[in-house]
Amino acid sequence: MCGIIAYIGNRKTTDVLLxxxxxxxxxxxxxxxxxxxxxxxxxxxxxxxxxxxxxxxxKKEGNFSSMYGIAHTRWATNGEANLQNAxxxxxxxxxxxxxxxxxxxxxxxxxxxxxxxxxxxxxxxEVAAALLDSLLRESDTLxxxxxxxxxxxxxxxxxxxxxxDSNLYAIRKDSPLLIGVGDKEFFLxxxxxxxxxxxxxxxxxxxxxxxxxxxxxxKVYEEKQIITKELLTSESSGIDQQxxxxxxxxxxxxxxxxxxxxxxxxxxxxxxxxxxxxxxNYQKIDIVACGSAMYAGMIGQSLIEKYADxxxxxxxxxxxxxxxxxxxxxTLIMLISQSGETADTIAAMRExxxxxxxxxxxxxxxxxxxxxxxxRIILTEAGVEIAVATTKAYILQVCVLxxxxxxxxxxKNLFDLRAGMDDFIKIPSLLENVLENQDxxxxxxxxxxxxxxxxxIGRGIDYxxxxxxxxxxxxxxxxxxxxxxxxxxxxxxxxxxxQDMPILCVITEKELKEKSISxxxxxxxxGAKGIIITTTKLDDFNNYxxxxxxxxxxxxxxxxxxxxxxxxxxxxALNRGCDIDKPKNLAKSVTVE
Ligand code: F6R
Numbered sequence: 001m002c003g004i005i006a007y008i009g010n011r012k013t014t015d016v017l018l019x020x021x022x023x024x025x026x027x028x029x030x031x032x033x034x035x036x037x038x039x040x041x042x043x044x045x046x047x048x049x050x051x052x053x054x055x056x057x058x059k060k061e062g063n064f065s066s067m068y069g070i071a072h073t074r075w076a077t078n079g080e081a082n083l084q085n086a087x088x089x090x091x092x093x094x095x096x097x098x099x100x101x102x103x104x105x106x107x108x109x110x111x112x113x114x115x116x117x118x119x120x121x122x123x124x125x126e127v128a129a130a131l132l133d134s135l136l137r138e139s140d141t142l143x144x145x146x147x148x149x150x151x152x153x154x155x156x157x158x159x160x161x162x163x164x165d166s167n168l169y170a171i172r173k174d175s176p177l178l179i180g181v182g183d184k185e186f187f188l189x190x191x192x193x194x195x196x197x198x199x200x201x202x203x204x205x206x207x208x209x210x211x212x213x214x215x216x217x218x219k220v221y222e223e224k225q226i227i228t229k230e231l232l233t234s235e236s237s238g239i240d241q242q243x244x245x246x247x248x249x250x251x252x253x254x255x256x257x258x259x260x261x262x263x264x265x266x267x268x269x270x271x272x273x274x275x276x277x278x279x280x281n282y283q284k285i286d287i288v289a290c291g292s293a294m295y296a297g298m299i300g301q302s303l304i305e306k307y308a309d310x311x312x313x314x315x316x317x318x319x320x321x322x323x324x325x326x327x328x329x330x331t332l333i334m335l336i337s338q339s340g341e342t343a344d345t346i347a348a349m350r351e352x353x354x355x356x357x358x359x360x361x362x363x364x365x366x367x368x369x370x371x372x373x374x375x376r377i378i379l380t381e382a383g384v385e386i387a388v389a390t391t392k393a394y395i396l397q398v399c400v401l402x403x404x405x406x407x408x409x410x411x412k413n414l415f416d417l418r419a420g421m422d423d424f425i426k427i428p429s430l431l432e433n434v435l436e437n438q439d440x441x442x443x444x445x446x447x448x449x450x451x452x453x454x455x456x457i458g459r460g461i462d463y464x465x466x467x468x469x470x471x472x473x474x475x476x477x478x479x480x481x482x483x484x485x486x487x488x489x490x491x492x493x494x495x496x497x498x499q500d501m502p503i504l505c506v507i508t509e510k511e512l513k514e515k516s517i518s519x520x521x522x523x524x525x526x527g528a529k530g531i532i533i534t535t536t537k538l539d540d541f542n543n544y545x546x547x548x549x550x551x552x553x554x555x556x557x558x559x560x561x562x563x564x565x566x567x568x569x570x571x572x573a574l575n576r577g578c579d580i581d582k583p584k585n586l587a588k589s590v591t592v593e
Contacts, residue, residue, distance in 0.1 A: 001075045001587035002099040003027050004177065005194045006159040008068035008168050008213050009185025014058055017071035020194035021051045026386040027191065028587030029073035030081035034058065035088035035095045036066035039166040042095050046086040067215065068168055070159040072097035075587045078105065079122030089126040091117065092133035093163040098125035099190055100155035100175035101592050108151070128152060136162065142224055145171055145210050155343065155592060159188045170211040175591055176341050176369060178202045179211050179218065181231060186213040192234045192367045193384065200236070203229040234367050248580045250387035250476065254566050255435060257392050260382045261559070262428040264396055268403050269421060276378060277407040279308060282332040287314045288348040289336035290590065292394045292471060297336050298464035299558050300401030307415060307555065308408035317344035318593070327357050335361045338385060338393040339589040340368020349374060362400050364393045387581045388588045389475045391566050394468065395559060402555045423553045430550045434560050438567065444531060444545055445571035448502055451479060457486040458506035459516050465506050465558050469565030475583050476573035486519035499527035507534045508557045533561060
């Protein structure tokens with residue numbers, strides 16, 4: 001999603017901005033731009049497409065000696081992805097880049113048009129620039145920025161330059177923005193990875209504050225008074241841009257799964273450390289997340305309910321924030337997020353905290369909003385994920401939830417401690433076997449690559465696995481795919497089943513095997529072609545294309561099945577020539593509602 005980097009200091013501004021934009025690329029974007037200033041003149045260069053195209057344009061423009069600059073990668077929200085809508089936007093004396101969505105942009109636009117402003121783009125960001133320009137006509141900069149904050153509704157992080165003024169300004173609300181502090185050089189960034197090469201010292205700007213970055217110093221104002229901000233130190237090692245010989249980050253990150261799983265499982269072998277995972281104090285858990293993180297939550301729901309005997313509901317964060325809540329006195333709100341910056345998940349967390357309900361985050365990014373604000377936090381420590389489609393971070397979310405079920409069940413005397421942990425310890429090497437099976441995935445991918453549509457079906461936990469398998473396929477290969485509860489298909493949706501349509505049937509639960517097979521047969525009777533995903537123990541499927549993974553316990557089985565589906569999706573996308581690491585329309589970190 002949109003990314004911001006801004007710089008003031010003695011380095012070559014374009015170098016810092018471009019490097020920052022490259023570091024932000026993994027978040028997903030469709031256009032990019034920079035604005036450079038020598039404090040009198042502002043030069044704006046924008047391009048649609050990749051940062052490398054912007055870099056080419058900057059080179060062609062020749063040398064422009066700038067003292068500071070702002071830059072942006074845009075993921076279209078208001079207005080299509082074209083040059084006019086790309087950031088930075090300049091109106092009058094104001095040039096800015098913006099992350100977020102201004103909800104009252106239409107009303108403001110009308111008012112500003114009434115005052116003579118003519119807009120070049122369809123963006124809410126240009127409206128914000130015009131608003132600030134109009135406010136600057138009647139007041140000093142700090143007053144104008146304060147009024148701007150009062151007039152805007154919605155979410156925003158702005159990096160701002162003003163003509164004939166040698167400072168950079170920043171304000172934000174509900175969109176991440178941090179200030180990086182170096183030695184006589186300062187940065188604004190939506191993500192620490194954009195600046196970690198230069199400094200690991202940073203602070204976060206609060207919605208009530210205004211940051212002013214000058215060449216030698218920075219100031220933060222709250223109600224026009226200068227305040228002191230405590231510096232934080234990021235542990236981030238930045239983005240490992242190496243693909244280690246793999247063609248794509250997605251493949252590299254899938255192949256890293258055994259290693260990151262081992263690290264996680266080793267960490268939680270320590271019984272004292274395991275207490276972090278204990279849920280036995282809660283009678284009800286609401287898991288709130290988006291996309292794959294929510295599907296990981298659904299696997300967690302099955303396991304926690306079954307083994308730890310706690311009622312669990314799973315909600316998509318975008319729905320949860322607007323629904324009536326039924327909190328009990330012992331309710332836990334569990335937020336799951338790779339980025340820790342997903343806007344809806346953050347909103348749900350803040351609401352729960354406002355209501356005095358305990359929050360626990362399962363998060364990958366340790367510098368994120370959710371990691372900072374949750375009452376309790378479990379870091380998955382998968383390392384940075386560059387491929388837009390999540391793989392290793394998702395698997396670690398599932399593993400944390402499985403470990404939680406196990407630890408809680410043990411605490412409640414519902415489970416045998418020794419046997420359980422041994423099963424986890426075996427998982428990384430079993431997963432290595434699953435990942436070695438690449439020819440099998442390629443063979444099945446060849447059967448899927450020319451299809452327009454398919455279904456994933458399963459029951460119980462297998463349905464949750466199907467949701468993730470199906471999402472992965474559509475994300476990276478653009479084949480239409482739906483995950484369905486196997487028994488539900490015949491209640492309407494089976495009308496879509498056609499001759500030769502692939503139906504991928506996930507069967508890992510012995511008790512549900514025959515039921516799911518009956519449902520698969522119902523589709524085969526209508527011409528569909530079944531593909532089975534199962535375990536060595538349940539495999540007696542002689543006449544099917546199939547993926548068979550080693551049998552483990554129910555607690556850990558999905559950790560072996562989903563990576564096989566990830567690889568299958570990868571090879572389908574590869575054969576279709578898709579842009580696997582940056583699928584169209586997608587963003588890595590969804591920072592708008
Ligand atoms: C799918 C995917 C998304 C994310 C979702 C939540 O491959 O990556 O569905 O899982 O956008 O993102 P986080 O986990 O960062 O909150």
